[in-house]
Amino acid sequence: MTTDAFAAHRRLLFSVAYRILGTATDAEDAVQDAWMKWSAADRSDVAEPKAYLVRIVSNVAMDRLRAVRSRREVYVGPWLPEPIRTDAGTGAETDTDTVSMALLMVLETLSPLERAVFVLKEAFGFTHAEIADAVERSEDAVRQAAHRAREHVQARRPRFHATAVKQREVTERFFAAASGGDINTLMQLLAPDVTVWTDGGGKVRQALRPVTGAQRVAAWFATFGEQPYQGVALADMRVDLAELNGRTGVVFTGAGRVIGVLVLDVDADGRIAAIHNVANPDKLRAVATGEPRLTAGPPSDQ
Template sequence: MTGPDPFREHRNLLFSVAYRILGTAADAEDAVQDTWVKWSAADRSQVADPRAYLVRIVSNVAMDRLRSAQARRETYVGPWLPEPILTSADTADDVTTAESVSLALLVVLETLSPLERAVFVLKEAFGFTYAEIADAVARSEDAVRQAARRAREHVHSRRPRFHVDRARQREVTEQFVAAAAGGDINTLMELLAPDVTLWTDGGGKVRQAMRPVIGAERVAAWFAGVATRPYQGIAPADMAAEVVDLNGAPGVVFSGAGRVIATLSLDLDERGRITAIHNVANPDKLRSVATRIIHPIRPDR
């Protein structure tokens, strides 16, 4: 009688590791598939710890894929943002897990080397020991400690850590959506930090800002203008928005004409003001969200 399949048992973990290293759900799924192929060909009688073995495979596959992806992202049209994913309330309730999957953090992780990113993810998000990480990435424990230190210092300098109350995050998100839909610049200005930055990712496939929009006045004007114009052939009156759990925090999914057309994630400071907005509209990056939203989204849901 055979026991449970370790790959199936740890598949969610493998995807979680790969997604945080790669920043896209599609690439993470490919990395998990490659891991399964390698696992299927392995001599499992020699594997003492299947979980550690599988994490080692997926970490190295993800790092290899990230090296190739980074070269492609250098020629990406407009700002490159991670692919958003829908998450559960359980994820949001776990502060460490929610932070590790946030779009804002994933953007910062893009500036790390593949090794630093893998080490940071395995240590900070999943609590692996330095010895376990060294085995996973095929480096010495000392090299892993140094990579972890560099990664932590870089991440903390770019993204100071503080906890934003989930209820406050949802309240601000709902207020922002209502103000943007109504073209209410005054309310938008109250919600936005003076140095707020808007990042929009259309990938050259749909109309979006080609450079970051910086400053409360410019960001407010941008959203007020968007509320008055059709987007991808859909009139504002025919669009719908729903606040959902997106990358570990309240976010917004926009839909129209029976399809998902964009997502929006807000980053808040310790005073609850919006410091960054990540707007993903590249259709290739909306597939993971779209597959879990079967019916058109209605405001009264």
């Protein structure tokens, strides 16, 4: 029972931990910690292994989030979530809204408890009573945390998204315009208050502050094809479209490794509201390998 029950729910546990922590690396560590606790626990009275395991991983993830936040506060440049592939071909069945880069950034502003409650309720459909058991709080406390989190997220998350078809079309047009230096098309595609977030983690040269405004962003990307990126010329790169965190993104590969990704936030009018560029090599492993995988909720009992 020990191995079989844990293996049956492992993807669910990773999916919960990833949404709470925002990085695949930390989520995998949380799942490993959950396995250790599960292995050492007295399970003679465990009637529902799934609920028991979700409780373990939720609390482990909240503890880890409290620990890693101090590191994120002194992170070099903007901190972005670790991108993860959600292509249909990887077997990842994701709720695209609760795993998008934009939402994960909003979730960074919640307390660990609020974030865990929001994830379990909105992404996985757990009841307030089930969440109270998972996070070891009263049901009233969970209801209050859920209300605060929902209001906070609704006030800050993008209200409208483009369709998947439109997202892909705009991403293709954006990359073609950037690589060709077509600043006029870039200006047409960008929302007036577009913001670029770049994450190099101090290991790769990137902008240390967000770049805002269509004119500045267009001018910046119009030179993309003219200079090497991390020492690799555009002509020597492999450029692929892939589904990253539920959105069409661009994956750049060169010198035998993934060197960066771009994920656009496209609004309902087909204009680019935000651009997320992750180049920190520590955050690209999941994109390069396609593992680990997410699962959506609410999960069925197994």
